[in-house]
Amino acid sequence: MSRTRFRNTVLGIGATAAAIAVGYFGVQHNGRNNMFTIAAAVGGAGAISYVLQKPNQPEAPTAPVKTQRRRNKS
Numbered sequence: 001m002s003r004t005r006f007r008n009t010v011l012g013i014g015a016t017a018a019a020i021a022v023g024y025f026g027v028q029h030n031g032r033n034n035m036f037t038i039a040a041a042v043g044g045a046g047a048i049s050y051v052l053q054k055p056n057q058p059e060a061p062t063a064p065v066k067t068q069r070r071r072n073k074s
Helices: 003-030 030-050
Strands: none
Touching: 003 030
């Protein structure tokens, strides 16, 4: 396993644990229905930003197709 992959795996596990902790304590503080509302709002905002984002790189131009010349048969 490469170093970058290991680091990303550890960061992903840490982010998941942090999200679970924030959700748990958020429910304790705000209540269940408020947390569902917050989750729906964040999910909707993420979906909207995904749909509206512009591509970072322009599309690569397609290469022109070369046609072979016919040779005259003598």
